[in-house]
Amino acid sequence: MVSALEGIKILxxxxxxxxxxxxxxxxxxxxxxxxxxxxxxxxxxxxxxxxLKKESAVFLMANRNKKSMTLNLREEKGKEILRRLVKEYDVxxxxxxxxxxxxxxxxxxxxxxINPRLVxxxxxxYGQDGPYKDRPGHDMNYISVAGILEATGRHTxxxxxxxxxxxxxxxxxxxxxxxxxxxxxxxxxxKGQYIDVSMTDCMVSYNMINIASLIASQRSHGLETLGITxxxxxxxxxxxxxxxxxxxxxxxDKFWINLLKLIGREDLKEYQFAIGEDQKKAMDELQRIFLSxxxxxxxxxFEGKDIxxxxxxDAEDLMADPHVKHREMLLEMEHPVExxxxxxxxxxxxxxTPGRIRTPSPTLGQHTEEILTxxxxxxxxxxxxxxxxxx
Numbered sequence: 001m002v003s004a005l006e007g008i009k010i011l012x013x014x015x016x017x018x019x020x021x022x023x024x025x026x027x028x029x030x031x032x033x034x035x036x037x038x039x040x041x042x043x044x045x046x047x048x049x050x051x052l053k054k055e056s057a058v059f060l061m062a063n064r065n066k067k068s069m070t071l072n073l074r075e076e077k078g079k080e081i082l083r084r085l086v087k088e089y090d091v092x093x094x095x096x097x098x099x100x101x102x103x104x105x106x107x108x109x110x111x112x113x114i115n116p117r118l119v120x121x122x123x124x125x126y127g128q129d130g131p132y133k134d135r136p137g138h139d140m141n142y143i144s145v146a147g148i149l150e151a152t153g154r155h156t157x158x159x160x161x162x163x164x165x166x167x168x169x170x171x172x173x174x175x176x177x178x179x180x181x182x183x184x185x186x187x188x189x190x191k192g193q194y195i196d197v198s199m200t201d202c203m204v205s206y207n208m209i210n211i212a213s214l215i216a217s218q219r220s221h222g223l224e225t226l227g228i229t230x231x232x233x234x235x236x237x238x239x240x241x242x243x244x245x246x247x248x249x250x251x252x253d254k255f256w257i258n259l260l261k262l263i264g265r266e267d268l269k270e271y272q273f274a275i276g277e278d279q280k281k282a283m284d285e286l287q288r289i290f291l292s293x294x295x296x297x298x299x300x301x302f303e304g305k306d307i308x309x310x311x312x313x314d315a316e317d318l319m320a321d322p323h324v325k326h327r328e329m330l331l332e333m334e335h336p337v338e339x340x341x342x343x344x345x346x347x348x349x350x351x352x353t354p355g356r357i358r359t360p361s362p363t364l365g366q367h368t369e370e371i372l373t374x375x376x377x378x379x380x381x382x383x384x385x386x387x388x389x390x391x
């Protein structure tokens with residue numbers, strides 16, 4: 001079976017889930033991804049909960065199809081090995097704070113002298129320059145700056161932290177996209193390049209709806225929104241008789257009318273985008289109706305109807321969801337330490353070059369000696385590097 005990125009070699013110096021996710025997608029598409037990890041410690045994600053027998057269940061999902069080698073970049077021998085690797089690799093991906101790679105003597109300007117075709121991607125919270133570049137942060141901080149957190153839960157009066165770290169997970173996609181664009185650009189120009197990916201920048205680009213609403217309100221002197229943050233009856237979540245929830249996203253008139261016809265409340269037609277007291281009135285009426293049946297009963301009534309609806313799945317519901325199963329988004333793989341483990345599937349469906357699981361997540365440093373032998377290092381030299389803590 002042909003792989004889309006077969007032959008592309010990526011050095012992954014990043015740590016933690018957001019960045020693991022970037023190289024996961026590239027590895028699933030056939031790229032040869034070599035995780036460079038700190039000796040003894042490794043990627044912090046390995047040891048974070050929730051754990052299975054030894055390692056993080058999340059780490060095991062996010063690092064399949066990769067190899068792992070330990071390398072101490074504080075040691076000159078470690079830097080020497082990295083420089084030798086760079087000669088053979090297409091991409092270097094890292095997530096250190098701005099300036100760290102340069103201080104170590106292995107920044108882009110250093111490495112492009114060794115391999116002018118190298119695509120070097122740095123992925124960080126705030127980017128490589130600007131007033132916030134040296135500020136530490138996490139997902140919540142980045143979506144706060146980008147104006148997303150304020151808009152999430154606005155109708156409740158209190159910002160609501162999303163159920164997943166959206167900046168963290170999205171940066172993996174943005175970074176992978178940028179790397180692929182860098183490879184295409186290199187193949188056209190013959191030159192590699194440096195790519196600076198910022199979580200905050202990416203989240204600002206996500207927030208175009210609220211930015212556009214502000215600009216329009218400044219020009220028309222009246223705030224208009226799409227009503228998709230829980231402030232309107234047509235796009236909201238409702239509790240059912242059994243204490244579970246359904247989501248109803250009927251922004252278009254035809255879907256809203258179809259819903260009202262089904263529940264026998266066409267008198268609520270004008271409340272589709274109601275806000276304030278009108279919203280509360282309509283929500284109270286709708287909530288009373290949806291509390292009259294269980295979630296499964298409502299799903300049965302909605303089935304086949306032209307209405308935008310879905311169950312609000314928890315993780316257990318998700319694992320049993322027939323559509324998720326059909327799309328092969330939950331798969332199993334064998335791991336040498338953990339045994340059979342569940343993993344998420346590859347989210348894009350290619351007809352000719354599909355993403356696939358080839359190998360499980362590597363143990364820490366599993367491929368160190370294999371890689372060094374391939375670079376021409378002899379057994380005695382490898383032994384000495386282990387003793388000195390270089391690998």
